[in-house]
Amino acid sequence: MSHLDDETIALRALGEDPGPEALAHLDGCDACRQEVTALERVTTAARSGAPELERPDEHVWDRVAAELGLAPVRPSTDAPEAGGTAATPLPVRNPRPTPWWRRPAWVAAAGFALGVAGTAVAFSLGEPEAPVVASAELAPLPGHDVTGTAAVHQVDDHQVLRVELPDPGNAGYLEVWLLDADAQRLVSLGILTGTEASFDLPPGLDLGEFPVVDVSDEPFDGDPAHSGDSIVRGTLS
Amino acid sequence: MSQRVGLPSGAPRVTIGRSARVEDLDATTALLERAFLEGRPESVRSMYERFSPLVFTIALRSLGSVVDAEDVTQQVFVAAWRGRATFDLARAPLQAWLVGITRNIVADTHARRAREGRAAAAARTGAVEQVADGSAQVVDQVVVAQAIEDLGDPQRTIIRMAFFDELTHVEIADRVGLPLGTVKSHIRRSLGRLRTRLEVTDVPS
Numbered sequence: 495m496s497h498l499d500d501e502t503i504a505l506r507a508l509g510e511d512p513g514p515e516a517l518a519h520l521d522g523c524d525a526c527r528q529e530v531t532a533l534e535r536v537t538t539a540a541r542s543g544a545p546e547l548e549r550p551d552e553h554v555w556d557r558v559a560a561e562l563g564l565a566p567v568r569p570s571t572d573a574p575e576a577g578g579t580a581a582t583p584l585p586v587r588n589p590r591p592t593p594w595w596r597r598p599a600w601v602a603a604a605g606f607a608l609g610v611a612g613t614a615v616a617f618s619l620g621e622p623e624a625p626v627v628a629s630a631e632l633a634p635l636p637g638h639d640v641t642g643t644a645a646v647h648q649v650d651d652h653q654v655l656r657v658e659l660p661d662p663g664n665a666g667y668l669e670v671w672l673l674d675a676d677a678q679r680l681v682s683l684g685i686l687t688g689t690e691a692s693f694d695l696p697p698g699l700d701l702g703e704f705p706v707v708d709v710s711d712e713p714f715d716g717d718p719a720h721s722g723d724s725i726v727r728g729t730l731s
Numbered sequence: 732m733s734q735r736v737g738l739p740s741g742a743p744r745v746t747i748g749r750s751a752r753v754e755d756l757d758a759t760t761a762l763l764e765r766a767f768l769e770g771r772p773e774s775v776r777s778m779y780e781r782f783s784p785l786v787f788t789i790a791l792r793s794l795g796s797v798v799d800a801e802d803v804t805q806q807v808f809v810a811a812w813r814g815r816a817t818f819d820l821a822r823a824p825l826q827a828w829l830v831g832i833t834r835n836i837v838a839d840t841h842a843r844r845a846r847e848g849r850a851a852a853a854a855r856t857g858a859v860e861q862v863a864d865g866s867a868q869v870v871d872q873v874v875v876a877q878a879i880e881d882l883g884d885p886q887r888t889i890i891r892m893a894f895f896d897e898l899t900h901v902e903i904a905d906r907v908g909l910p911l912g913t914v915k916s917h918i919r920r921s922l923g924r925l926r927t928r929l930e931v932t933d934v935p936s
Binding site: 500501503504505507508509510532533535536537538539540541542543545546547548549550551553554555557558559561562564633635636637673675676677678706713715717719720721722723724727 | 758759761763774777779780781783785787801812813869873874879881883893919922923925930
């Protein structure tokens with residue numbers, strides 16, 4: 495029998511029964527058994543502990559900032575309730591549902607329909623019609639629970655990127671970027687104040703080359719580069 | 732192998748939401764690593780936001796004391812920023828490097844406790860107090876917990892069902908309403924990613 499495929503090895507490491515033939519192969523094959531053992535380290539670690547990650551109390555950051563002489567800007571996540579030594583769990587799951595109903599219906603329609611279907615569909619923007627050529631749902635990055643939408647509209651001979659963040663909670667100011675797929679190159683589009691903004695895309699900009707919409711929280715430090723603190727991101731399609 | 736319990740008929744299907752894609756998270760980490768390598772001070776805050784739960788939870792589970800874990804967390808981020816010249820992305824990603832620093836500082840704290848314990852015990856009875864150190868398992872558990880959170884859905888929900896509900900891939904496919912092949916391939920890829928996260932932390936720092 496040839497070696498077990500990767501999926502069978504993964505399922506075996508999770509404790510599933512891959513059938514007598516596969517078990518017999520495992521008995522006689524060091525290479526496959528080593529693969530199972532390497533993955534069992536993962537399943538063992540997950541099942542033996544699986545701790546909820548806990549965020550340290552805010553005063554720990556204050557101490558880090560003080561010791562390093564950094565500006566005492568707090569992380570933009572919500573400060574935990576006072577509780578002395580109590581730590582708050584990492585807010586990573588189930589961000590609050592976005593109140594789509596509060597916003598113009600076309601944005602929700604564009605975001606959902608295009609996000610799912612991934613095809614270009616024209617939506618009426620009133621007068622004149624500005625078809626949506628690409629869109630993205632903006633999903634929160636760890637430590638943030640902001641969500642939003644981005645849509646590229648074709649307006650006459652140029653394209654406009656519209657970004658909506660219904661509930662941004664930021665410490666500095668928000669800047670909108672387009673990134674390449676590896677986040678190695680980036681184009682700054684401008685500042686987002688309030689909950690929505692539109693940016694004229696420079697003619698010649700290839701959205702295939704820079705398909706990722708990124709919104710970063712920027713400190714007022716006078717440095718024009720990306721802070722590295724992205725709050726939401728999504729890939730246009 | 733544990734006993735598997737069949738799903739009751741009509742078990743509710745699980746609807747899985749979308750969250751940041753794994754690729755997007757990787758791209759964010761790449762931006763953060765670059766800002767850190769360039770010595771940009773605000774990257775400390777970004778790094779703290781992204782990794783302080785990981786560092787703090789490892790310290791807390793290893794040391795069992797919130798006060799000590801807070802001290803370790805502070806020391807780790809201070810040491811990381813001051814020692815950023817020794818960070819080598821070619822050797823290990825930022826997270827693995829921070830875990831290495833955490834491990835060292837936790838070990839130092841254990842050693843200090845042991846010394847203090849010995850001194851105190853010697854003063855009392857002359858006996859030597861042993862301090863248990865299960866740090867390796869704790870690091871694995873916390874790194875995997877963080878990696879599961881980072882998977883994004885639907886992979887995260889699926890792998891959680893496999894780990895914690897101990898459902899078979901057939902049962903998972905039934906619950907989430909995805910084809911068997913899709914569930915199997917999510918499981919294989921997710922386990923592979925978690926394995927990589929664990930193995931890069933094995934690089935000595």
